[in-house]
Amino acid sequence: VVINNGxxxxxxxxxxCAITPKSLIMVSRFAASKDQExxxxxxxxxxxxxxLRLVGxxxxxxxCKQVAVDEEVSDRVxxxxxxxxIAELVSESYIGVQSSNWxxxxxxxxxxxxxxxxxxxxxxxxxxxxxxxxxxxxxxxNAEVLSREISxxxxxxxxxxxxxxxCRHRALMYDISLMGEKYKSVYDGLA
Numbered sequence: 001v002v003i004n005n006g007x008x009x010x011x012x013x014x015x016x017c018a019i020t021p022k023s024l025i026m027v028s029r030f031a032a033s034k035d036q037e038x039x040x041x042x043x044x045x046x047x048x049x050x051x052l053r054l055v056g057x058x059x060x061x062x063x064c065k066q067v068a069v070d071e072e073v074s075d076r077v078x079x080x081x082x083x084x085x086i087a088e089l090v091s092e093s094y095i096g097v098q099s100s101n102w103x104x105x106x107x108x109x110x111x112x113x114x115x116x117x118x119x120x121x122x123x124x125x126x127x128x129x130x131x132x133x134x135x136x137x138x139x140x141x142n143a144e145v146l147s148r149e150i151s152x153x154x155x156x157x158x159x160x161x162x163x164x165x166x167c168r169h170r171a172l173m174y175d176i177s178l179m180g181e182k183y184k185s186v187y188d189g190l191a
Contacts, residue, residue: 001186005105006179009171012114015091022050022154025093025117027086027108028100030058035099035122037064038143043073045147050076050154055089057082090115095153098127101140106130110174113167118160120149134170135163 028034036054043052054064054077061079068074083089090096096112096119103126110130112119119135121127131137136153138145153160 004174004179005107005110006176007107007110007114007171007174009110009114009175012087012090012111012171013116013168015087015115017088017091019094020051020092021094022047023092023094024050024052024097024150025055025090025095025112026052026097026099027055027090027111028098029056030060030064032060033100033102034058034060035101035141036060037067038122038141038146039097039099040064040067040073040077041071041143042147042150043068043076044071045144046150047154048076050150051078052076053078053080053089053093055080055083055086086111087115090117093117095120095150097146097150098122098131099140099146100124100127103127109135110171114171116164116168118153118163119167120146120153130170130174131167134166 026039068077090112096117098106098109098121100122102124106127109119109121109127119131121131122140123137124140136149138149
């Protein structure tokens with residue numbers, strides 16, 4: 001029996017903060033499985049008024065800070081560290097990105113979608129199953145393709161609204177209440 005992880009979608013959907021225009025967010029630890037580097041490199045191809053906020057801590061943090069310097073985008077990339085106000089930070093953001101080398105389950109992607117953000121994710125197992133058909137999938141590690149997908153969402157309001165609505169709807173499939181019901185059903189079946 002497979003039971004997907006669940007997210008408190010109401011927590012993310014009910015948060016109402018002023019949105020920072022042209023802001024991107026990625027919430028992930030800085031580890032080998034994550035790929036903040038591709039997102040940082042994509043910033044080089046985006047307009048100067050696009051900002052990126054990276055939330056998390058980990059072994060690859062210093063390397064990613066150096067990549068931002070090397071790509072000459074460090075003035076537009078904010079490293080926010082480990083935070084407890086994720087729902088607020090997501091609510092303030094315009095687009096959510098989940099760039100990964102591999103994933104078990106894209107919990108952060110679901111949180112971003114629950115907040116009504118259009119999500120762009122790497123085409124890897126664990127993200128593809130959650131995001132494909134609702135959000136946008138890009139080839140893992142391809143900064144140019146990622147930047148084009150971001151630019152399309154930034155420049156086409158109708159497309160942005162369509163993807164955001166599809167993401168919001170998809171997130172409901174991963175609501176924590178459904179996870180609880182499925183566990184209960186399995187336990188009831190054992191009795």
